[in-house]
Amino acid sequence: MKILFTKLQTKYFIIFPALILFFGGCSRIDHKQSALDPKGLVSQNQYDIFMLSVWITIFLFCAVGGCLLYVLWKYRAKTPEEAMEVPPQSHGNSKVEVSLIIASTVILVILAIPTLQGVVLMNRVPDPNDASTLEKLDLNRSAIDNAITVNVTGKRFFWVFEYPQYGIVTANELVFPTSRAVRINLRTEDVIHSFWLPKLAGKMDLMPGQENFLWFIADQDKIITRTDDNGNKIKTSIDEAMPSVFNGQMRERIFAKQKFTDEFEAVGGLFYGQCAEYCGNSHAYMSFRALAQTDEDFDSWVKKFQNAQNPNLQPSSYNPENEYNKGSLVSFPDKSLGDSDVREFRAVKTISKGQAPNLAKKEWVKANSDDYEKGKKLFSSLQCVQCHAINRTGLGSKGPNLTLFGIRTSLAAGWMRNDEENLVKWLKNSNDVKFGNLMWNGEGVDDTHPLRNLENEDEKVNQLVTYLLGLK
């Protein structure tokens, strides 16, 4: 008995730690960046192909392992004499060999057909006139007809998202409507990167000198279905799963519901993406986010960006020849900021022609706080504009475009929460936060560059933060 017990114990000593190691590597399949939790048509297709090959592999494992065990058992030596015998020798069995070749071929064909179909599917948005394909894929024609295009440019170590149909550009957060297909054109301006958006689109490389392509369409039903802590599937509302991005609700909701280290999304419409091809020091932190929106919210977001990035809609300097409506934004000098400084004012009532702006008459109010205005000024004087554009496209393209930065959920290419605390850390020493990033280490940046000297400049940093987070 005692011997049996010790034997058992030794067995468990080996098995338990092995199991712990084995399952320790597992996580819930709906993990933030899991390819096993598809929420769109293209990723679902890839998942199905993957599962087909898993089942085939399991079948093969059992069939081959089973035969092996059977033969080992059946033809084992039963007596010491038998063990001494040399078994009959043969060169093989051509029937068995031929059937094995045929069986392998059949399995390869079974795998190849859906794989090739998947490659075709991933590589091209279906033709809107091809009714039978649309029906097979259960796609609305309008989802294809109204597809949106996003030109994605990979840069060390962030992403540029340009929407050519709307003439807007942003970085690191891809906002899209769930009702429409999204075409993704992939290019790079430096080295090879790889665009990986596992729950929606799969993965595709960005190659210098070549344009690659990918598309996805999200499944709103799957987005609003959530797994709770006990593993039950529950349906939430659209409002809960896809808060509006344009008015900052998405950002607020994510911050309120989720610790940064949480492994699961608090909000269904938030997707994590990642560069999946080693591209340098901070490659591991070259991530991005995709934010699902209803049509209405997406349109509002586009409108807001278009207004922000339309040079004709920027506040112009005050002109006494113009009449101004209540609410108009105009800039004119404000001595309280600095001798030659202008700031933005908002008209409190209709301002008739021919007047000089008179602050004493309470016709104008400051459009932004003093810190915001000072931060805005610092953004130019500290040479941030060298690399960043805010609002207008095309200027300062070495770094991410920071238009409406205050509604962005993430900082430094998707991997940190975009809040005051992190932004302060980033501005004081971005190299500490993201080693090797090209803001700190870019061309023309050395220890004399003003951005490297913000470490002890709390006031300036706070003004910059007020300005950047005030862009909303």
Ligand SMILES: [Cu+2]
């Ligand atoms: Cu990379």
